Amino acid sequence: MKKLLGIIVLSLILSSSAYAIEKFKFKYNLHENLPKKWITEFNNIMNIVQEVMPINENTNHWVKNNMKLMNMKQGYSMDVYAWKSTKNPFPEKRANMKYSGLEAVNSPAPWLQLDINPNDLKSSVNKIRTYSVVVHEYFHVYQRALSHDKILDRNSPKWLFEGGAKVLEEIYLKQYYKKYLLKNDLKKSDNWSIKRVSEEPKLYEKYNTSPQKKGFDNNYSGSAFIVLALVNELKKNNVSEQEAFELVFREFWIQRAKKPQGWNWQPAFQNTFGMTVPEFYERLSKYKRKDLKKILPSKSLKIQDIFS
Ligand SMILES: [Zn+2]
Structure with a gap:
């Protein structure tokens, strides 16, 4: 009996250590x-x-x-x-x-x-x-x-890195605090300019060409708009909202890991989103400021649904 108990205890220890991540x-x-x-x-x-x-x-x-x-x-x-x-x-x-x-x-x-x-x-x-x-x-x-x-300028576009973080934190606020600051931030005309975002999105790929200042990317508003436009374009390709955010928040970074430091991020973009960067920028050039209300995340969206 004692021996049996010993075996049971041992196997419990082994199995718990085998499964403890x-x-x-x-x-x-x-x-x-x-x-x-x-x-x-x-x-x-x-x-x-x-x-x-x-x-x-x-x-x-x-x-x-x-x-x-x-x-x-x-x-x-x-x-x-x-x-x-x-x-x-x-x-x-x-x-x-x-x-x-x-x-x-x-x-x-x-x-x-x-x-x-x-x-x-x-x-x-x-x-x-x-x-x-x-x-x-x-x-x-x-x-x-x-x-x-591989998250900074040399490796990945700032608008995806910071815009993603901005949009995610806002989805979190909506879910857990029932408050939404994103709409107001993006509505303020001096936070960012639609002209710059739609005509010169390349500037938003780096910190030093898209400073976090008024009229440019204050509070990462310009970057957030680009991320929301990307999600909207994915939805037009029959990707669900949750899935589109999952691609932006998770899959891109998994794809980005596959190429070495310093290598161009554009292949990872194409593999993740099924369109090239120039194709996306071309679609982005059609956006107007008033499109904002059409591309905000659904109010019922939960982070658990995105990352499950
Ligand atoms: Zn940040």
Whole structure:
């Protein structure tokens, strides 16, 4: 009996270790100046996005190797720093961190930082931006994981990288906070110009040719419009809305992983979307500002439906 029990216990241990998939682990460094409510939301959001868009050793071999390396170096895969805007928030960790973003990309050890604006925390309208930024920046980690770290200018178009993150965070806000800032952001004429977007989309392929400033790509509004136009064109090709967003948010990055660093991203675009980049830009040139209301995501769209 004892022996049998031993065998059962052993086989349980073996089977659980055989099936335990190691996750990409974040270490949270949350500044004491953040409100408790924000920290609660942050924890919830991180749980949800990791569940819906998981990153783990099965994602691909690049992620598996990166996790092994980082776990050996620091015992986890990536640091997350968050603070309410203040000078030099974590002097003992990294000096003078400023702004939100995924930092040191293309290095073996990037980190995620969230610089939370106190005015946004106080504003009834903009408060949810302090939450959606968590979704936005996590999504960059996801894009990096799927693409084998091919997310910046040299490797992928900024409008797809940032526009995708912008649209995804807005779908999240609609689903979890019942609020939608996307429509208002895109309606503001000084956030972006339809002329630039429709006639010169190439400018939106790089950060330095499409600065995040008024009239260009403020709040990534111009990039978001291009992403929504792409989804709309896919729908015309009989792709469902969920499927079209899945191609933009996930499949493109999987395709992008297949070619080496620095190689042109256009073949990955064609493989994913079934049209060439010039074909898409030609279709984009027909768009007018008033098309916006026709191309906004459905209000009932759920991130789980996109990533399932
Ligand atoms: Zn971003």
